Amino acid sequence: MSHDRPRLLARGSRLEAARIAELLRQETLGGILLIGAAAVALLAANVGDVYADVRDTVVGPSGLHLDLTIGAWASDGLLAIFFFVVGLELKRELVAGDLRDPRRAAVPIVAAVGGMVVPAVIYTLVNLGGATRGWAVPTATDIAFALAVLAALSTHLPSGLRTFLLTLAVVDDLLAISIIAVFYTDDLDVLWLLAAVVPIALFAAVVRWRTSPWLLVPLAVVAWACVHESGVHATVAGVVLGFTVPVHGAAERLEHVLRPLSAAVAVPVFAFFSAGVAIGGWSGLTDALSDRVTLGVVLGLVAGKTIGVLGATWLMARFTRADLDTDLSWWDVLGLSILAGIGFTVSLLIGELAFGPGSEADEHVKVGILAGSLVAAALAAVVLRARNRVYRRIEARERDDQS
Template sequence: MTNPAPGNGKKTILSRGSYPEYVRLSDLMRKETVGGIMLLIAAVAALIWANSPAADSYFAIRDFKIGYEPWHLDLSIGKWASDGLLAIFFFLTGLELKREFVAGDLRSPSRAIVPIAAAFGGVAVPALIYVVINLTAGPEALRGWAIPTATDIAFAVAVLAVISSHLPSALRIFILTLAVVDDLIAIAIIAFFYTAEVHVPFLLLMFVPLALFAFLTQKYAKFFAKNHIAAWVILLPLGIITWALMHSSGVHATVAGVLLGFMVPVLRSKKDGGADGGPGLAEQLEHRFRPLSTGFAVPVFAFFSAGVALGGWDGFGASLTDTVALGIILGLFLGKPIGIMLTTWTLTKLSKANLDPTLKWIDVFGISILAGVGFTVSLLVNDLSFVLGSEHHDHAKVAVLTGSLVSALVATVILRARNRHYRKIEEIETADTDQDGIPDVFEGEGRS
């Protein structure tokens, strides 16, 4: 997101992207907003049930096991939600990330460097804060170092929707792209640091259906895009087999979702009609799986992961004295904005660039605090870090919820103040539109 500034030739960061990218990401943000609201409802429902007189029934359902043991698939319902349903979410993450780097504005290294670097900064600093706080707490506590490193796309976007944000599109695209890259970093962390034992035969076998899935989607993309039944009958079983073999290998099964997403072509060839050939396979698969992910998979995961017996206000207060909880809260609320702001500011100095003249650093700061809204992946990493039902595990859940809530509230205060400033500006810009339907502000400089 680095471009020459109009008029003086000096480079800028976080400048406005292309209009097609603005339209596509705006549509994606509307979909994620619905997901964030459902996520919130599921989390609140789980907390109420887990702290009600009927709490035993909640934990009994969550821990009830079903499955097939020989393939290591004898899992509790809670594990099916985290290992199985969440793979759908990461499949869409893989699709979105590939589209960003192949067909989106981030195919330009100058635009990609800022959100990518900010994502790494937003992962490194929270992890460092957590480790420093838990250095004397023992090796078990240190296992949770990656919990505060994630940003939840759906929740963050839902907060923006509640604000009724008129923030510049560059900021909204920045937080969305940062969160997607953040998820990729998180899945890499899970694969490399939270895999206790790898069963090599299963891992090697996994590449067979994955390669066949890649071949079919690349070779017959147009066929599967137009024949929905064929996609369900042929591609879906290959995806399920890939997932099952990945799970049996010992590597977290959600990694399979990202790999499958990477295999789907996001550019249409000339023989398929090119850009004017209608929705391609990537768009079709996203259209089919996005409602399943936002409306079912992620909320169900949240429901079975967010439930924790707080033990009243005394229990809540006691949980916050645990260094694990303290490290997570400070990592999310302080580590995220520090890492993102420091990285972004450093890039401006190293590249001798300026922040885009339409923005202020307080805008970036507000978005950076919003990135501290961690939930889905943070809860997943918590499940991998600590024994289910252990003290650290329960305290970490409380910390994820607390840190996310505090980040959301503070970001709301800052961004609502900035929202009033940008409302009139946006009305003027979008009103100035040519007959082509594209706002003039997006035209020129090769942006449209």
């Protein structure tokens, strides 16, 4: 085997590895909070009417068309903070991270595309002649949820695997944002969209002055409101604003302030108000699980993500004549591909956009996301825990050899 052949999933620079390690710690904590919020929501939704009453309470000024339910404020408002941080991370990866190098970027990009296309095809085939509008629900990987599971499962897996999962999820987020903007915008008001350009341009100018981040908040709120009125989902404003921030200096300061707010508040609160589904006992659960919407989501997440991510990565190796990094095995890639089937935050959002909050199809989407994510996590646990034991033995042997 030639040593000149390119390596797939190789580790990046030491500086990049240190940055990603810190990011993984923050996202892992956020994932734990997200899982807890979803569990509490499920319990609250099935013990009475208080949960639904609070979620559906309307607040906000009606004159500005901002009289939204608390649940809508969580998905349209708080989640914009999450997408702003996603925008910062996307730009950083494109300008200074792994996605800057076309050779390193090719693998996670192709894997993410495969992980989007195959689940969408599976869902559509299951729902032909029915609720095909939800085709994008199983295409998104929840990085915080997946990293929380990975952290619980593995302490000895190579760092290149975690880096690949993070980069894959970053590209996955970009694809999901594009899907939301293009396919789930029904009534577009071009004038409001053009109006949003003004506060966004001012935000881009002010953020370069290195002033207090709080001076940017009013401009961000106005931009968010204009995009909300345009018919494009308001969270897209967060991504666009994130892309205007210079990578060096401003992005680091804003990310330091907002990433904890996103991980510890915005995403868990959204999860709490979006994940609660009244199952209606055993009969309700069996009815939901037998519905084609639910089956399409489960199969898309569990089978589609695995086939898409693993298959696309294998094809990259096959047609570029590249080898896996020497620290990794294809069993590792299989475990990671299964883990990518954990969908939550963006999947829940797409379900609401596709079918409307509170609709029967949306409720079945939630059941499918929860069931599919749990199955994906369980299957990934089997593979990754086995691989973790292998790497632990290798490390023990290396220590013995050195002593």
